[in-house]
Amino acid sequence: MASINPYLIFNGNCEEAFLFYQSVFGGEFPYLGKFKDMPPAEGNPVLSEADGNKIMHVTLPIGYGSVLMGSDSNSASGEVAFGQNVSLSINAKSKEEADKLFNGLSTEGTVTMPMNQTFWGAYFGMFVDKFGINWMMNFDENEK
Structure with a gap:
């Protein structure tokens, strides 16, 4: 796989x-x-x-x-132009792990959606870290 x-x-x-x-x-x-x-x-x-x-x-x-x-x-490859077109998604193994990673990675960043239960049944949140990288954090209790 x-x-x-x-x-x-x-x-x-x-x-x-x-x-x-x-x-x-x-x-x-x-x-x-x-x-x-x-x-x-x-x-x-x-x-x-x-x-x-x-x-x-x-x-x-x-x-x-x-x-x-x-x-x-x-200098040979040039300056990177950062965009908002990439997010990194993490699927945590537990609610506790989701909170730990969310809280750690969002330090000095901007939380755009706090961790919370969603209408689709997952515990989910989003943020931009202090380096400008977009992240999504997900824990789905029903995932097999």
Whole structure:
């Protein structure tokens, strides 16, 4: 069965964001590589020290087979234009887990829909975290 692993692009604060996500989810980074760690290759631009220290790729397992991945943009790839077209949806295993993750991830962010029972029977909420990422939190007691 395929899984969806969200990939987030940042404008230089990927490491800060992933340290924050790690503080909420726990776990270790199986891989955290910086642009300066890439082997030299013909055609690759010479990076400034600042770009070299940005995150090229990071992974953080976040449970139930899902992996959160991310990267920084650099001067060669250009500035990231953030939009409102992506939300990350988490299906929690319990109401307590939903509350823990919702409260942790929404710290310093904006809650757009507090956790509450919905007309479709789920315990659900939405927020934008302090890095501008949209999240949806769901717990469905009737899910088999």
